[in-house]
Every structure is written in C-alpha cells, then in structure tokens.
Amino acid sequence: MEAFELGDLGTNAYLAYRTGEPDAAATVFDPGQRPGPLLARIRGLGLAVERVVLTHAHADHIAGLAELRDLHPGCAIEIHAAETAYLQDPENNLSAWIGQPLVAPAATGTLAGGTTTRAAGLDWAILATPGHSPGGLTFHQQELGLAIVGDTLFAGGVGRTDFPHSDPAALQASLRQLMTLPEDTRVLPGHGPETTVGRERAGNPFL
Template sequence: MSNKLHIETFTLGDWMTNCYVLYTDSGACWLVDVGFGPEAMFSFINRQDLTPQRVVLTHAHVDHIAGLPELRLHWPDLPMFIHEAEREFPGDTVLNLSIALADPVVAPEPTGTFKHGDVLELDDVKFEVRHTPGHSPGGVCLYQREHGVAIVGDTLFAGSVGRHDFPTSDGNALMTSIREQLLTLPDETRVLPGHGPTTTIGEERRTNPFLQ
C-alpha cells in the first residue's frame, strides 16, 4: 500500500462526540461524522491543504450530524454517504433524536448509501463496511485491515457499549453486532469510538464488563 493513513480526532460539542478526519499523503481526505461546532475540523482541513473527497457517517444521531448544514456552506457538492437503513434519518428530527432540542437539526440528505460488505477507498486505502445495528439501525464500523484500525461509531466504547434505549435501538442486535462484527477482529485492532478514549479489541474482550 503506497499511501499512509493519517487520522485526526476532533471531540465536538457538549456531548463530546469524536469525529474524524482521515487523510493520506496525497492530501485526499474524508470526514467521518460531523458533530456540533465543527469549525476545528474545517480549519484543520484548510490548514493542512487537504482535499475533502466525501463524508462518511457511522450513524445519523444528532450529535454525529449536527455540523452537516455548516459543512454544506464550505463544500456544497461534497458527497455524503450513510448506511442504507438510515437514509431518511439526517433530515428527520424524530429519527435523528433532535426533536426535543431547542433547535432541532435538519441535516442535508445523503447523496449515497452503502451496505454491509462494501469496500470504500480513500486513494488506495480500503475500508470494509461492517453493519453493526443496535444503537441505531444503520450503525456501521469502518475497518481498515492493513493499518489495524476500526472506527466504530457508538457501537462499542472503552469499558462500555452503545445505548440501546432509543426508539430505533435494539439491545439484542447491538450485542450480536459487537460479538460477530467487532470481536472477530484481531485483538490488536485499534478501536476509535464515537465517544471517549481509543481502545483495542483485545482490551475490550478482556475487560469490558458488558462483554463478559
């Protein structure tokens, strides 16, 4: 693989949502989730002279999509992808869980969808889409095998798992997703979650109380 993968983490908003800029040596980049107050992400992209290629959403709850309207002001034509099960979520304040906020979020409609098993390419760096429903119906993990990293959204955290008490959540599906799609990855795989610190698959297998 000729291109090295770089990952910059931005912890955004009152809910401390981890959003990521992925980029290669060529300067091509993706934005993975765009939460409240995304100015730091956008400034980083501009300072590093990166070229955004697409937005990839791990899921469409409000704290992961709230910055998309602002993103559209910077990059009006940037493609935006989400799992096919959540295509309607960004623009629906009930589904994206923002209806109770003082200023509900109506985010732009995705321009495309992906499904389990699809391979997305940033230059020649390939990411496998693993569908991990449970926290939300279209939650996904983006797994990069050569670099040993998995961006897992709100499915798995250091010492915890995603909430499953929302109207479109499913606790049984969540645990199945973790066991079949995440715990099957190598122990050394770095886990980049939607909230909290980075961990590894092996660490969670050994110590996460929800997985014992």
C-alpha cells in the same frame, strides 16, 4: 487519521487523508456538532473534502454536516440506507429530543455491510453493526489496524439501546462481530478515548 472531539457530547469526528499530498482528497467520518476545529485543520492542511461517511444519523454525529458541506459543496454524504431519511427528520435523528431540531443535508449515496469504501487511498471493509441505531456501520482498515465503530462500542462501555429504533439483541450481535477482529485492532469510538479489541474483550463489563 486525526481525531477531533466536538460539541456538547464530546463526539469524535475523524479526518482521513494521505500525508504529503497538497490538495489531496479527504474523507470525514461523523462531522459532529460545532465542527470548527475540524474545519480549521482541513483548511490548514489545504485538503478538499471528497466524502463524508456517517456511522449513524444521530444528531451529535451529523450536526456539522451543513457547515462542512457549505465549505465543500461537492462532497458526497454517505450512510446506511436504513437511516438516510433520519438526516432530515428531527424526531428520528433525536435532535427534537433536546429541543434543537436539526435538518441536515440529504445523503448522496448509501453504504452497506459486506462491501468496501475508499478513504485516504485505502480500502475499508464496511461492517453492519446495528443495535444502537438500525443502520449503524463500522469501518475497518486492516492494514492500519483501525476500526471506526461509531456508538457501538466504547472503552469500557457499549452503545445505548434505550432510543427509538434501538435493538439490544442486534447490538449484542454487532459486538460479537467486532470481537472477531484482531485483538490489536485500534477501536476509534464515537465518544471517549480509543481502545483495542483485545482490551475490550478482556475487560469490558458489558461484553
């Protein structure tokens, strides 16, 4: 798993692949804005992107979709059903708010909490973590002790709930769910440094 801080808002994109396997299939979580460093790494490793998995459809997390899809035209794009339409709706993906209307490629499939998905040859449990957005998802890999949480939880902070379709009560329920993960679980957020469940449980002032 590798992380890339991309774009104006420092959005974290994550690249999952199995080492030692040339031409291996890779999964990208949240390709972010201006994904050049991510794409260069994929090219340098000789990887083929099989799937793009989205924690949610806000513009800073999806802006690189078109560029990535151009280079890997067969890759799937997967997101929670509640936000599939947001990919092509500048008002709902918030790109219109910043004067840069964005229409991203359409989703090819949907994901739901309580199911699993595959990345880097491993099964990842999908947790529904709405609140920041209605279709927010977290991806938990128990063997690796990782959770990719999007904008639900940050080191010392939590996701904003002042956007259209945000829901403060739903976010609090999602945070409580994340706090049930093992305390040594590495939390890989949508912005900022990684943290752990235990660290946030003990010291996050918003929890």
